[in-house]
Amino acid sequence: MHDTCSTVHSLALISPFLRTLPLAAHGFELVHPAAPLAHPLDDGTAVILERSVDRTARGLGRDEQAYRSLFTPLVNHADALVGDVLGPPRPPRHPLLLARFGVGAVRSAVGLGRSRFEEERAPALLAGCCAHSMLSLRAPASAAFGIVLALSAHAVGWPVARGGSQRLADALAGHLRELCGRVETGRRVESLEELPAGAAPVLLDVTPRQFLRMAEGRLPGRYRRGLERYRYGPGVFKLDWALDGPIPWTAPDAVRAGTVHLGGTLDQIAAAEETVARGGHAERPFVLLVQPTLFDPTRAPAGKHTAWAYCHVPNGSTRDMTEVVEAQVERFAPGFRDLIAGRGAMDSAEVERRNPNCVGGDVNGGMQDLRQLFTRPVPRVVPYSTPLPDVYLCSSSTPPGGGVHGMCGYSAARAALRAPRRFGRVKRPR
Numbered sequence: 009m010h011d012t013c014s015t016v017h018s019l020a021l022i023s024p025f026l027r028t029l030p031l032a033a034h035g036f037e038l039v040h041p042a043a044p045l046a047h048p049l050d051d052g053t054a055v056i057l058e059r060s061v062d063r064t065a066r067g068l069g070r071d072e073q074a075y076r077s078l079f080t081p082l083v084n085h086a087d088a089l090v091g092d093v094l095g096p097p098r099p100p101r102h103p104l105l106l107a108r109f110g111v112g113a114v115r116s117a118v119g120l121g122r123s124r125f126e127e128e129r130a131p132a133l134l135a136g137c138c139a140h141s142m143l144s145l146r147a148p149a150s151a152a153f154g155i156v157l158a159l160s161a162h163a164v165g166w167p168v169a170r171g172g173s174q175r176l177a178d179a180l181a182g183h184l185r186e187l188c189g190r191v192e193t194g195r196r197v198e199s200l201e202e203l204p205a206g207a208a209p210v211l212l213d214v215t216p217r218q219f220l221r222m223a224e225g226r227l228p229g230r231y232r233r234g235l236e237r238y239r240y241g242p243g244v245f246k247l248d249w250a251l252d253g254p255i256p257w258t259a260p261d262a263v264r265a266g267t268v269h270l271g272g273t274l275d276q277i278a279a280a281e282e283t284v285a286r287g288g289h290a291e292r293p294f295v296l297l298v299q300p301t302l303f304d305p306t307r308a309p310a311g312k313h314t315a316w317a318y319c320h321v322p323n324g325s326t327r328d329m330t331e332v333v334e335a336q337v338e339r340f341a342p343g344f345r346d347l348i349a350g351r352g353a354m355d356s357a358e359v360e361r362r363n364p365n366c367v368g369g370d371v372n373g374g375m376q377d378l379r380q381l382f383t384r385p386v387p388r389v390v391p392y393s394t395p396l397p398d399v400y401l402c403s404s405s406t407p408p409g410g411g412v413h414g415m416c417g418y419s420a421a422r423a424a425l426r427a428p429r430r431f432g433r434v435k436r437p438r
Contacts, residue, residue, distance in 0.1 A: 009307040010248040010314055010352070011173045012362060013371070014412050015298045016267050018044075018157055020176075021164035022090050023413035034182035036175050038167035041266035041303045045161060046259065047133050048340035050272060054259035055133045061162050071130040078124060079162060082109060082155070086163035093156060094408045096419040097382055097391065113152035114378075117145035121274050128273050134158070135277040136269030139294045142241045142320055142372055144285035145278040149378040168266055168300045172307065176412070199224055200399070208398040209424040211417065215240075215365050215373050215405040216385045223396065231395050234386030238405070241376065242284050243356030243369020245329040246318040250350040254313055255299060257341045266303055270295040270317075270336045284320045289327055293319035295336045312349075323368030325356045365403060373404030382407060392420035393427070400424050 017038065020026050045057035058064045061083055065075040082089055085105050092100045093109070100106040112120050117138035121131035138145055138154030160166070169175045181191045197203065200222050203210060212219060216235035220227070227235070254263060262268055271277040271294035280290035297317040301308045308314050319333050330353055337344045354362070356369025365373060374384055384391065385405045392400045402420035404410045 009172050010316060011300075013173070015168055015173055015300050015316070016166045017169065017173075017176070017412050018160050018166040018267075019094075019411045019413040021167065022086065022094075022160045023415060024087075024091050024094060025414040025418040026412075029180070029183055031176070031179040031183065034179035034186075036179035037170040039170050039304045040165045040167045042264040043261070044166035044265065045133075045136075045267045045269065046257075046262040046265035047136050047269045048257060048259045048262055049129070049132065050339075052258045054257070054262045054265075055129045056261050056265065057133060057137075057158060057161050059162060059165055064162070068125075068130045068133075069127050071125040071127050074124050074126075075130055078112065078155075079158060082159050083162045086159055089159070090156075094413055094415045096423070097407055109155065113155055114149055115151045116147055117141075117150040117154055118274065118278050119146075120151040131274035132272065132277070133269075135274040136271060136294070136296075139269070139271070139277055139281055139320075140296070141376060142281075142284075142370070143375075143377055144282050145274075146282065147285070147377055149381065153376075166267055168298075168304055170304050170306060198222065200226070200396075209400060209427070210398060211400045211402040211420050211424065213365070213403045213417065214401070215367055215403055217367055218364060219394075219401060226396060228395050231386060238385050239375040239380060240323050240367045240370045241372055241374065242320045243323050243325055243366075244318040244359060244371055245321050245325065245327070245333070245356065245369075246316060246354045246359065247330060247333055248316045248352040249314065249348055250308075251313040251315060251347045252349050253311075253347050254302060255315060255337070255341045255347070256343045259340070262340075263299075263302060266298060266300060268297040268299065270297060270340055281320065284322060287322045289321055289325065289329065289332075290319070291332060292336060293321075293329070293332060295319050295333055297337065321356055321369065323356065323370060324360075325369070328353065328355065365405075372410030374409075376409045381409065384409065390423050390427075392416075392423045398424070398427075 043056050043058050047055040061079050065072040068075050088102045089105050092106045121134045125131050134154050137157045138150050141150045141153035143150045216238040220235050277294045280294045283290040295317050299315045301313040359366045359369040392406050400420045402417040406416045
């Protein structure tokens with residue numbers, strides 16, 4: 009069994025929205041690996057991001073105390089901090105805590121890693137987490153993504169859904185039906201005119217490109233031009249493998265982790281991501297790998313395993329990156345190729361074909377740099393609202409951006425419920 013998109017739900021349990029839903033009642037079960045993350049190095053060891061900050065820090069040599077001082081205060085107040093970080097743009101509810109987070113978060117991953125740590129293990133661990141931003145690791149605020157992801161690993165873990173990520177979508181749909189909602193699939197909506205008469209408010213889970221097409225010239229000039237200037241980030245090239253056995257990592261501890269970051273040191277990962285940011289293809293790319301069947305055996309026949317990995321590529325790339333991705337796995341797990349019983353590949357064009365919101369293979373719904381992180385899709389007091397009455401955007405092209413957290417839709421729905429109604433008074437649910 010292979011998940012087409014996400015497998016590791018690193019933000020689900022820390023999401024102020026998703027964690028409140030009774031999804032277990034609809035068959036959704038999360039499985040926690042022994043460790044959230046492993047980061048192998050060329051010396052045959054791996055840096056392990058444990059649930060415990062202290063256990064993680066003890067594996068970082070002279071950087072033990074620096075790691076503790078960075079993450080312990082944030083993890084101790086994770087709920088409050090994440091409420092501000094993943095919430096809609098607004099004055100912070102915990103300004104001092106957010107300021108403490110922001111001191112490091114606004115920096116580049118390279119800047120934070122080199123200024124905070126002395127050795128190579130801690131910066132490498134940080135670099136792999138920051139690379140989820142799909143930015144150059146020399147870009148301002150690229151550190152923010154790594155801090156949030158490591159924070160969530162320590163606070164709640166990086167679990168996988170037993171039986172596959174489809175179980176999460178099924179549970180959400182089941183909860184909606186329980187609330188008297190209805191789910192209709194198999195019908196493509198190309199225009200706002202196709203929506204049912206009287207449907208209001210309307211929340212659209214689309215990026216600016218699709219919204220421009222659906223609105224068919226109904227948007228005022230300034231807003232339309234803002235959407236046309238919206239920038240998309242790098243794409244991904246993804247491989248799914250059927251394996252005859254577990255991946256033979258040189259570092260024994262890597263089998264304890266559900267997620268494995270491959271790319272080596274901070275400098276090596278930064279060089280790879282810089283190449284992509286400049287429109288090139290890295291010869292030794294940063295590779296994000298997931299090995300779910302070590303912890304969820306329901307996904308493969310007995311004795312067999314599945315894994316997937318992706319690397320970052322220029323937006324819209326159709327280059328086959330199979331060889332370089334598998335070379336990076338082989339670098340840290342000699343003999344890996346001998347275990348491959350079958351593989352499937354998706355370039356960025358195929359990723360977009362399967363999900364048009366992933367424009368050019370961008371799984372974050374748009375570039376998440378400092379310029380576009382808080383003003384997505386355009387600068388607006390309520391970014392989810394549009395100039396069209398009762399029409400809202402709720403995709404990852406709105407704050408807080410990409411990730412399985414549900415906060416874009418949650419914040420868009422709250423914005424819609426708070427707005428003045430042209431069609432009468434609406435009872436607001438608690």
